[in-house]
Amino acid sequence: MDALVAGAEAFIQVFRTAADVFVGFTTGIIPIVVVFLTAVNALVKFIGEERVEGFAKWASQEGIMYMPVRYTLLPFVAVFMLTNPVCYTFGTFLPEKHKPAFYDSAVSFVHPITGIFPHANGGELFVWLGIAAGVEIVAPDMVTALAVRYLLAGMVVILIRGIVTDIIYNIMTSRKAGVE
């Protein structure tokens, strides 16, 4: 009998702990996300699609000079304003040969951005939040610093991804052309 009770106790304890964590998340994360989402949703509507598209046209020009713009600023604006997964439609403005690199760059940014701008990818917050929750316990004052660094490191990574994918895509197309 005692064993049964102990078993039941252990069983229910899993859900008690889970519920405690759930309450922590609900009070700690949900309010700020809702308010933030509202503000940014409104901001995006006020700025308007035309202005964003104008910027996209400028930023997606060909040439090495535009590379840092194309694979850092453009994905940032796309993911920030249009959010995942609509952000990939910005590929429309790019020359055909840069589209795979832009996709690679933009999609790699949908998690680094969530540390500071959770609205951009609300459905996949726990890549960041999962790890941040742990950091919150050990070093609460480091979470914001970590979020900023995640964002900046993400910018560097997407630039590298854009450049590398561009090179590989070029090699692959020229090889394919050689075979045909």
Place this chain on the structure above:
Amino acid sequence: MQALIERIGRSVGGVVGTLFQAGRDAVDLCLKTIIPFMAFVTFVIGLILETGVGDAIANGIKGFASSLGGLMIVCIICAIPVLSPLLGPGAVIAQIVGVLIGTEIGRGNIDVSMALPALFAINPQVGCDFVPVGLALGEAEPETVTVGVPAVLTSRMITGPISVVVGYLFALGL
């Protein structure tokens, strides 16, 4: 005068309407995606913390997640072109592993300085399942998609480990 009042009324109404709609979208997203995922994640955390499963996983993860070399190995495995599209969908795998590593950081088993490189190490497969759709959203030609998919997947083999190093460097002095 009447025209002025009408204009003010209209524009205020427009602003309030936009804000209200923005709030509705926000709550919608919260209820339909964030909270359901949160429920699932908290259940996983509860299991990890209260059962022996946690310790078993912890030992497995600790070996990989507490050194740069270990994270590299995780990253390279996740970036293998055959595996990466399978691991990608919805970032579910990345989110679960994120929670696992986060929990271990919280328990003090993994150093905080590993958090940033880990964020990149568990995620070289991001969007690998979605390349054709993503390119189609950008109105790419079918030929671009044919070459673009392997190009992106191959590129991840190179840029995955680089991203871990970038994460490691950015975490210095934290």
